[in-house]
Amino acid sequence: MKRKNIQKFCTAMLALQMGFAGTVWAQEVEEVKVQPNQQMDYLIEKVTGRVISKSTGEPLEGLSIAYQDLSATFTNSNGEFELMVPAYTTTIRVNFGDQLVKEIPLKGRDQLEIALTAMELAAAGSGFVQLPYEEVDRRHVAGAVSAVDYSAAAKLKANSPETFTQGAAAGVNMIRRAGTPGMGADMFIRGLGSLNASTQPLVVVDGMIYDMDAYQGSILNGYSSNPLSFLDVKYIDNISFIKDGGSIYGTKGANGVILITTSRAKDLTTKIDFYTYGGVNIQPKNLPVMEADEFKPYYAEMLASSGLTTNEVIGNRYLNERADTLGYYNYHNNTNWQDQVMRTSYDQNYYIKVSGGDNIARYALSLGHLKSSSIMDLEDMSRSNVRFNADFQITEKLTAGTNMSFSYAVNNLHEYGFGAESVSPLYLGLVKSPFLAPNIYSEEGIRSPNLSDVDSLGISNPRAMVENMSGQNRRYRFFGSYDAKYQFNEHFSLQTLFGLTIDKNRESFFIPDLGTDETEGPNAEIRNEIGGQVQRLFSTYSDSRFDYTNTFGFAHDLNVGLGFRYNSNKLQEDRGFAYNSGTDDLITLNSGVITLNDANAVAGDWIWMSYYADVNYSYLDKYFIDVDVAVDGSSRFGKQTADGIGLFGHRFGVFPSIKGAWLISSEDFMSGVNLDLLKLRLSYSQTGNDGIGNYKYMQTYSGSNMLALQGLVRNNLANEAIQWETNSKVNAGIDFASANSVFGLSVDVYQNTISNMLTLQPLEAFTGLDYYFANGGEMTNTGVDVGLSAKVLDREVKLTLAAQVGTYKNEVKDLPYSHRITPVAGGEVITTVGESASMFYGYQTEGVYSTSEEASTAGLSTYLPDGTLGAFGAGDVKFVDQNNDNVIDEKDRTIIGNPNPDFYGGFSLHAAYQRFTFDAAFSFSVGNDVYNYVRHELESMSGYENQLESVRNRWRTEGQKTNMPQLAYGDPMGNSRFSDRWIEDGSYLRLKTLSVNYTIPINGDIVKNIDVYASGQNLLTFTNYLGYDPEFSYTSSVFGQGVDVGLTPQFTSVLLGLKIGL
Template sequence: MLLIRRFRKYIVAISAFQLMVSILHAQNMPAVKDSVMVIETNVPEKGVTVTGTVTDATTRKSIAGIRVQVENFSAAITDSTGQFKLQVPSYTSAVTVEGEGYNTRRVALKGRRSIAIALLDDEHKSFSEKVTTPLGIKSKTDVTAAVEQYNVNSGWAQPNETPDAILQGRIAGLYAIRRSGSPGVGANLFLRGYNSLYGTNKPLIVVDNMLFDANDYGQSIIANNYTNPLALIDMKDVDNITVLKDATAIYGTKGANGAIIITTAKAKTQATKIDFATYAGFNEAPKNLPVMDAADYRIYLNEILQTKGMSSSAIQAEPYMNDDPQNPQYARYHYNTDWQKKVMESSINQSYFLKVTGGDNIATYGLSMGFTRNSGIIKETDITRYNTRFNADFNFTRKFTGAANLSFTYNEQNLKDQGIADNTAPLYLSLVKAPFLHNRELNEKGVESPNLSERDTLGITNPSAIIEGMQAYNKFYRFFGTFQFNYEISTHFKASSLIGVVYDKVREDFFVPRKGITDDTLSNDIAQSRMGTQVKRLFTIYNDTWLAYNTTVNNKHNINARLGIRNQINKAEQRFGRSFNSATDDLVSVQSGSAALRQVGGGIGNWNWMNIYLGIDYGFKSKLFLTLHAAVDGSSRFGDDVPDGIRTKGKNLAIMPSVGAAWLISSENFMARSTIDILKLRVTYSMTGNDDIGNYNNRRTYISQNLLGAQGLVRSGIGNPALGWENVRKLNAGFDLAFWNERVSLSVDAFRNETDNMLVYQPLSTISGFTATLTNGGKMRNNGVEATLNVRVVNGRNFKWDAGLNAGQFRNRIIEIPNDGFITEYAGASILTYEGLTATQFYGYTTNGVYGTNAEAAAIKKPNADGSYSNFKGGDVRFVDLDGNNIIDESDRQVIGDPSPDITGGYNNRFIWKNFELNTLFTFSYGNDIFNYLRYRLESGSGVENQLVSVNNRWRGEGHITNTPRASWGDPMGNSRFSDRWIEDGSYIRLRSLSLQYNWPVKRSVFLKSIAVYAIANNVFTLTEYKGYDPEFSVTPSVFSQGIDTGLDPQFRSVTLGVRLGL
């Protein structure tokens, strides 16, 4: 007991305020006696009395100790028989019923003098739950906007999840796509589709009332790796996540894509509570892609070298093609290596977490510390996180209060290149490396040495040399802190000011040795070994100061208003250095490279934002609700000549208004006999903005450049002083329905977003020295529908079953764009953006099999760069000649796919039997197309790289009928050009999560209060027709890269065992 007291004093001593408070045990609430306990607040001179009973909807037994209240009027506590008596303004009022372990319910009297209320447990979704809004915490029944909240009760049993990824399949309309299988990278989020082409489509992230920069500012120097700031938040520190889908105008030019509000957990009681959790498990490497074995590859290699022009004798003279066992090189070239198993392996994960909460009447606190290590399925990759958080609430006086939310996190990652990095991405190399080779040096007898083999004579890197020799690190430090001070001026007025500080530092280092790895070609040399380092920093100061007004007039009119101003100052910088060709592979630092080849660079990114906002929420008799929100924004990113907004002091300010209305029909007297618990209609219209237009695109920029020893300035950006924010107009209409004591609830929303002043690139005359400049010259429309259904299917005493289904659909159209449209090239794909069509569609050639004979192909030609033509032959792809001129060229391209899904969503179940709890979560996507870049490379049949086994079905000679073209060195006829050959259906259904938890019965104990043990499996199985590793990936947040599988590390199955102790 003495140790616990000392530990409490230590916790308080390390707080930012350095307050020395005495921590006492919270006093227990007095036992509820048979008499009715009534608590009157602001007792009116007039009122009427209502009586009622509260029962458990499962056991049908009465519940004591439940609070029944009319806000700002009166409250009562149920007695041992579940009865209460309460003064209410009128028989048309509504009462709020809440108690520990039960769902909060808002019940309208509808003229009744006595009511019976049944409560479900708090694990079931309720429309009366409290949700976080820009104006504070409110009952969901009072909100006019489309809002959903995810309560992170199971966050303790969600290993390795990040706040963005954990929302996948849980929120209707939130298209969350895991970036890859690399630990901690999280998900790219698209809330209700796309609102921009070149601006961000990410929702605004707000953590503990402060805007949270979730962007990976500055590009990683480790190929295709992503630093996710949200991975620094431990889900066990999160209390709830609220998703605002519309009516985010109060956030001004930050609210175009909705908002995700993350609230971290605080002490809920004054009693000291200690929670400890730990888990450990393993990650299972995914199944191999079916590439050729050594025998099939040797046959293919013989063919491809013949098409290169080599004679049969010359081919057989190559040591890797000589099958004579007496050949001294025979042993070195007659293995059947599974290179994917040399690169991927099953791995382990582990975590430890400790949280202490408590306090007294002066202060409550929560202190947590965590350690997590998760290894990837690519060998020698992992992430390690150390995190600590301190949250506290202070009562300085009766009217003056404060809060602090402080966190520090350190992430360390061991990484490898991935995706499109032909010489250094181990996963890609494991697919193309010749299988008859070994990863170690061998002598003539085939005896293996400990030394890695060099790159082969075919010019392909040894994947094991990357795994064992490449060093790549990412170290991420973040301090995130907010301090809030509140003062109650009077009964109706309250002032508050929040000050927030963020400091980030990201350091990256890499070294690629020369041993076993293919050289890179520089402009003036050959790069053998290469090394690099980079440091990125972000410093943010944030302030939100506001005055709030709350009142109730005649017990009918509820008014909640807030007037405030937000300011944000951001300073970012990036510095990097690269060098090449150190003397040996033991010298790995940048300074050890050749001075003549050294490269240095960097940049800055400073920007400021101001937001003046007004929010008014009005309620009439708790059944009619109106909202009026507005914001006026200024930003250093806006140009001086922006034509929109209001102009002041030479700058234009953006104006963002929104209105909303809701009618809680179920609270009307004429619904008194209805079995419907909740029936609510909602509509909102808002104008929001997107200020993600670049920090300096509104002005001319210059860079330093050296020419023949002379240093000078060169213009790097032409600048557009008229560049401003994107305007997004949003219209949302929906309804909420619940019945059977809210055992069944349904929400449906339809929305329409229209973006004006959308960022696009306007082509420029060549005389300007630039090809294009960024302008506000586009317009796009986005429509969709979404629905959420939650059902308590079975509500027995020993067995309960909750089921939930959500689904969302969106479809966009380009309304206006310069020159009617454009084509974007990315990773071998052509993406079409054109007026009247859906944005970012795959644009290429359609095919109709393969020519079986030369005669079939004789009439079809391909234009060459020199103006001549080449005739197609037997074995070439039969491209559809759209214009009928017998020439296959760019005029024969058309839309061949759409990466946007027709529908996405999730289906979850929760089964409770006695002390056991089983949870399942399925996620699905339907109708999205994928460009399989890996298959495009592994079925091209144009080089010495190993191929998929499907290439064994290639065309072999006259009359052969197949859909796989002939092997041909260099692909002179363009058989592997971007076409529907590489477009696949990316639809899938995945059992994302399966968990089983047992809540161990604990007898009364001085220390131990609860025990829960659990097992959880993630990515249990996936049903899909997609031929790649994984149908779910997102290379970058850009809309132009969606649906392009560049071979990032795939997601994997994991199984974890854990325990949580409550002390």
């Protein structure tokens, strides 16, 4: 088309739109002038109506009534309006300022009475949901997308954004890892998304990918860093969860997408908001371990069980009651060791945000400092952060923006987890003998300041760990982007974004000699240990996109986008370990014995690129179709993949999606039905998972150190066929809202099929490797998400309720092998076709043999440590002989539990009365099984560790009926082996947050508003679980779900805060 013809076409289109535009900034409506040639193609109708308050019946003046961006008017003093619209218009909008209040379906009517609730007016602007490249009216969303109201987060203790959203979105399962500040949560959207690749969703912050899986490995056992802890919840504007799609993100979107948008300046006037709070963290209830008077008889029995004679037991110094015995005061105490390692602690937070600007530039600057402590005596987190967001109107057609943040965080940490060689203060605080003391006593009974060393039972001093062990994680992250958009005309635009991530993580620890037991190293006994690690990530990201937008005949809305993304990452990890420094005062890596030193490093460079396109079409604002496709390449893929296409000498995956929606409530035949919304949705998408790690398709080597000699060891075999995993998602949904949205319901039914899973396939022994990586296998997640909302009261007292429920069934459909058994914390999980992944796999039990006759009649035996068969007797556990061969061995293992919940979610309420607001949020999980490894260690009765009070019910005499077996040193009969004794119901209901806010009436010129608020976290938990806390996740891997390894439990926190607006 020639340039002159283009100009004529654009002029005609502009005139056409202006011809139908109503007066926007006038209280009286002027009649729209329609040219004769326009009347030939389009018919104009007048819609009249009145807007009133539903609660009072009073007219509402000054609200904007609009049709798209083409015509608008305002309600007058009587709440009345007249609006000119095309004849086939299906919906109009009621706006307050530039915020959407409500979308009204016409259903063929030209006269309306619109009753708005106070809640609808207060929630103006909440009718939009954030999608990857635009903010969209919720009514027009064709996919399964959930948005979380983030307005209350600023007044709660939420160290990272994912902890606030727990239970707030249907189908999104946020599982807190631990109570350790900054560890955050593992996030699972609609079930378990992979066996050996990443299971975590993609996080996008202000349009830029926020890498979550670059590194999380720690040299501190049980700890994992959380990149989201860099984000202060106070500068987050909204969060959206894309559950069914993500195709536009190609190989990044398999596990769902979380879109986070930070706050920007919305007004030109300068605003200053200051927040501060102080809080207290309350030590949880202690686990009921035995006190000294209970433990001594147990200890005596255990000595006898170990083979000592009666005289040897009586002569044991710990059992000698004579006060003149050497060391008497060191062995005759009643120490509560849990109180020695836990405490009540305090938090503080300061945050200030300044925003404003003019017609050319708008900005938002925020600074914050957080000090968050744990109930463990060695744990806390300090974080300082600054964020600057700005938007610039450079020319009439060129706009630009920037989003920059820098965070610095320090975590003081310790070792975590349970086990015979663990120096975790929590573990030691449970198993340490209560008749011992943390400090040395003189012969006169005077307590000295010197800490006790490891006892003769081989159990370290928990207090010595608290005072002398050190662990620290220092993290820095710069996360910033610049973007620009050029609007060629009303239809065509080009935008680009460039981002940079610089991340440094420095970690160190020292385990002292004093107070700890020596452990066996490969070449020597280890007295003390020093460790250090530095991790660096440098990542660049760019996203350029060309958009075409047009409306044809006021009925067809079309948006087409074409884009290209590029992400380059460089990662380096350096670790060093030293052992047996001269004294506990020498804690640097060069202090250890040189022949024991160990150093290793990991270097990883990877690149991801994606070509993508998306087409969004709507007809009459009732019928919506979205089509996306991404073509992705990655340096993580081999060059001989079975799927995909070849480009530039590499293999690229192709990931399409299509979504459709029908807004039934806008149809003319719904004119007699009094409801706000009825919409059907259907979608199909394919997404990929490139979270398979680097260099899996290559043969790689690593350095090895033995007696100061260096060598190379092969890590894996090359496999050029390694490729992405594919997640095919089918979703059908319905959205419903009654008149005035008094009641709302959203239901989604879905099935996600994960194919080409990355699997570990076994190798012959001669290769020197146990397995190699290959694609093969299939798994499905089938489930239902339900969201409910209700406006119970909307008068002087306002009350709304909401609930989110998700349920899914995970099933392995195909594997390249019969099954896989994975060891985990002294137990095992099995993955096999026809079952959920990672099912607990062990022995079934039926109680304890009460008499010798009962045991003899059963006739069962097991292999003893020396390899001979030994018969079960009275006081032993009754194990089920699954194969009826009268021998209890590994052939009798079976599935004994499932870590996946039957359903999960949360519910909340919001109430308002005059200047008070009240919010409560609950989270829950029902039907998930838990392996209580902590209780396994505290009821195994096989050594000198302290045990739970429940072992007082152990079998002791012939004929005693109990479910607690006899104690036995070394457990030769395997009574404590992994069985259903240790599997518990992990269901719980938790009052996650409770808050009250009061707004102080202020009419000052400087101070605009003051809010005083109080909130509590984890105030109540209802559960039958016998551990500290039923909610935990020590790994995001499928194979570690539902395993309680003794991390820091969550705890109750209460805070009092103040917000001042200037």
